[in-house]
Amino acid sequence: MxxxxxxxxxxxxxxxxxxxxxxxxxxxxxxxxxxxxxxxxxxxxxxxxxxPVIFTVGNLFGILGQVALLALAAIGLTLVVRAGGIDLSIGVALDLGALASAWLIHDGYRAWVAVAGGLLCALAVGAVNALLIVILRIPAFLATLSVWFAGTSVQQLLTGGGAPIYLSAPLVPDGFAVIGRGYFLGIDAAIVNAVSISLVVALLLGITRYGRKLTMAGEQPSAARISGLRTNALIASAYLLCAVIAGFAGVVLAARSNGYVPGSGxxxxxxxxxxxxxxxxxxxxxxxxxxxxxxxxxxxxxxxxxxxxxxxxxxxxxxxxxxxxxxxxxxxxxxxxxxxxxxxxxxxxxxxxxxxxxxxxxxxxxx
Amino acid sequence: MSATLVPVDEAPAPGASRTKPRLAAWIGYAGITAVLLLFAFGSPFFLTASNIATILTQASVFGIAGVGLAIVIIAGGDDVLNGGIDLSTGAVAGLAGTVTALAAAAGTPGMVAVLYGVLVATAIGVVNGLSVTLGLRPLLATLATMGVAASLELVFSQNLKIAVTGGFFEAARGSVLFGIPLVAWLMALIGAAVWWVYGKTSWGVNSYAVGQNPTAAQVAGLDPRRYRLASYVLSSALAGLAGTLLVARLSAAVPGIGTQILLDIILVAYMSMIFSRRRLVSVVGTVLAAVFVAALDNGLTLLGVASQWVGAAKGLLILLVLASVTLRGRKNR
Incomplete structure (x- = not known):
């Protein structure tokens, strides 16, 4: 030695x-x-x-509808990677978002309560990540890896060993179903959701001061700190935002599939x-x-x-x-x-x- | 960024840690002993010879694959985002197991079938190593090959369980030498060999140098690419061997098992840090960590803890390890 x-x-x-x-x-x-x-x-x-079928309009929109959830998850991850980190626990945030919203709908709550509940659960995952990475200074890859481990367990415990939740279609309020299965101007709601979140995040990163600060905190952390940026808060915010976006993807997934299957995220x-x-x-x-x-x-x-x-x-x-x-x-x-x-x-x-x-x-x- | 501001790569002062190990250095051992004692008191079966043999058999798969990952981390540095990591190790183990089972089912003698499996694994390791030496991030390169290996496994097995029979695999599963299973001897042998190469030879010392500070190593005339390429090839070969052992233990190649064991392999390799006073990934520590993780699985089951909690316990364990490692790092600075 x-x-x-x-x-x-x-x-x-x-x-x-x-x-x-x-x-x-x-x-x-x-x-x-x-x-x-x-x-x-x-x-x-x-x-x-x-x-010859691939270029038909129907098929192209079908593809976009299929990748809408992946797009949401990847956009959340984009924020974190821009801030110089990585988040392996987006699946956990997605699953918990889906679980909480499906559960709340199952218990007869209103649509907005279910959506808020899903986002809050996802936010909790982001908060744990931020705590581990910013305060305890555990490397992001390993911190989020262990959140993945623990999150998988949490899902199994909450669902009694991994039982899926199925929602019967007539009981789902319209306000919830429309998030995943509705049509807006003839376009699949999942695509609309993904595109609008993408636009918001693109503007956030592209033209706001926050976006520039986040980029700087990710690419030159020490320079950013010396020039007076609160890098800890910035990096924590990236993990929180990522988790919320992934949680939203989970809510869309729950509304789209009328239920929740553990570990799908x-x-x-x-x-x-x-x-x-x-x-x-x-x-x-x-x-x-x-x-x-x-x-x-x-x-x-x-x-x-x-x-x-x-x-x-x-x-x-x-x-x-x-x-x-x-x-x-x-x-x-x-x-x-x-x-x-x-x-x-x-x-x-x-x-x-x-x-x-x-x-x-x-x-x-x-x- | 003047030169005076540029400090050390988080290295603790060498003198201090060599002479007197701090209290924190023993926390890892103390925690593990406490957990094992808890199991020993909690269940009368935990310390029986047959149970210990079971634990060692279970540990050998993760131990051997973990040693491979430890080599990658040694030669690539333990900064996961930019340094060494091999995400494909689990999938490669699964692929090697499937290839071995298919070859054995086609009538190839057992030893040759294992060789086929290890060869396929090594081929993927060469792809990993070449991608990384070309300049790709290991995280991304091995992520891609992980998908490739997992998919090849499905293509070969058609997503079916392939049973293996025959004396060779039964011997590999059942043989006991001096009261300890043969596979555990194999793990110990591989651990000792790799420990010797990476702890005692100039190749190993250079690998550590390349991993800890590539710039300095390059200035000193070492070519990091050689050591990295070798580390990925070795890692995949060991993962392939672990995969064939898994097949022997389960008497079948089970599709999709590769992604399940990946997390355990990563856990084992990083847990080795707590056995090192200087919080480095080490080969001997990896073998010890594999035994401990297997004992943890086994002990929790013996205590009657629901399997859902085992994952949570492991997640918590990684966090504890990492928190103790980070705290130690802060103190040393």
Missing amino acids: STIETLAAPVEPSPGPVAAYSGKKRGTLQASRLVAPGTLALILIVFSVLS QAYLMDAIGAVFIGATISRYGRVSVGGTLIGVVIFGLLDNGLNLIGLSFFWQDLARGLVLLSILLAAVVLGRAKSRPATGIFALLRTTKHQALTNTAKGNRK
């Missing part, structure tokens, strides 16, 4: 990556930024050749993470954004739908998803590396060693 101990002795990180980081290149369009939209176009073309987690980081490739700075996330979500949706239409069994779907995810991210990294040496954008984010050097210096400044 003694040899290892000497290795962890103080070593000053070289200033190289930090200097490189400040030299951002503007102007020329990086090829890597076209990877995600290019893949989307490619998937559309391939499947439209293979199956965690299925969205992996796709949401994939979509968020596919989205990061379209930004010059490797920043995650609502627009990019939605592109990632639609890629996954089209892929699933297209594979179904050409009749491949669902066993192959994860394979296709995994390969597409891997190839998009690899293409972005490789193209970006060839283009410009200074690691900016997605490359600073995705490239491990440089980014690690940066975060190490940033982490050290925190007392």
Whole structure:
């Protein structure tokens, strides 16, 4: 052990990556930024050749309706990743939102009580995350991983070992059913919900002061703290918002499926993470954004739908998803590396060693 | 960001921790002993030889796969978002188990079937390692290969349980050497070998260096990519071996089991931090943590605790471990 101990002795990180980081290149369009939209176009073309049905309006809206919940979860995650963290417990927030609202409807409460109850339960999950990460300073990945563990148990305990809750359709108040199954100007309510939340979050991140502060707290935590931002409050707010959005997705799920099935939320987690980081490739700075996330979500949706239409069994779907995810991210990294040496954008984010050097210096400044 | 402001990578002062271990360093051991004593007093069966053999058998799967993950964390750094993590380990174990069971069902001799499983696992490890050395975040690269491995498992097994029969698997399940199951010996052997490589050889020391401070290691002339590539290949190979052991224990390859064991493998690898005075992930600690987690599962069941609570207990456990680790880190700074 003694040899290892000497290795962890103080070593000053070289200033190289930090200097490189400040030299951002503007102007020329990086090829890597076209990877995600290019893949989307490619998937559309391939499947439209293979199956004539995919381009019908009905099918396209069907796809959007299917991915609406994933879009909501992924947008919540976008906020957290923008704030420099990660949230593996979005499935728990989603499930608890669905559980609470389905339960309240089942017990005969009004629609708004059920929605508020669902959002509050999800907010509690976010509060636990924020407490663990901001106050106890547990790394976000591990803190939210244990919330995932504990949350799964909580669901089983609340439902007597994992019994689903089914709502009989006539007893569900119209005000609740419309959230998931209604139509607004002929468009599926789930799509309307996802689009409106996306718009709100996109504006929040894009044009408000809060959005800029959050981005700064995520990308340069020590600089943000030194310049007087309350980074703890900002990061906590990202986890709370993420949980509430995921909880809203849960309420939509409960209204859409007329019930609640334990553990259904965690299925969205992996796709949401994939979509968020596919989205990061379209930004010059490797920043995650609502627009990019939605592109990632639609890629996954089209892929699933297209594979179904050409009749491949669902066993192959994860394979296709995994390969597409891997190839998009690899293409972005490789193209970006060839283009410009200074690691900016997605490359600073995705490239491990440089980014690690940066975060190490940033982490050290925190007392 | 002047050079004077740039401090150490959270390293505690080496001298202090070497001479006298702080009280906090023993909290981990004390907590574990307390839990085990509770079980021993709570149930008369907990300390019987057959129960201990059961615990060790259960621990071996997580222990072997956990050692692989520990290697990845050692060579990649324990910052999960940017450092080393292998999310595909559970799915790879499942895939290897399925391949082994299919090969055995097709009449391949047991040893060769296991070899096939481990080879497929290693192939996925090579994909992981190459993606990471190309510059992809390990979290994302292994997330993608996790989907690929889980899907391949479904494709191969058609989502059906594949039973394995034959002397080889029964021997792997049932053999006992000096009162301890064969698989536990295997776990101890792998643990000892990896501990020797990563604790005593220059390869291991360099791996720690690359993980703790890649910039410094690069300046010192090490190429982090070599060590990282090797760590992912090793991790997947060990996960594959663990998967075949799981098949031998269950007498069947059960589809979808990979995602279930992933969380336990991660728990075991990170729990090893409490066995290390310097809150590093360690190989020996991983094996001890695997035994403890298996004992926890077993003990809670013997005490009659409902299975729903076991997950909550594990979640709480990770939190306690991490909280103690963070507190210790703060004190040392």
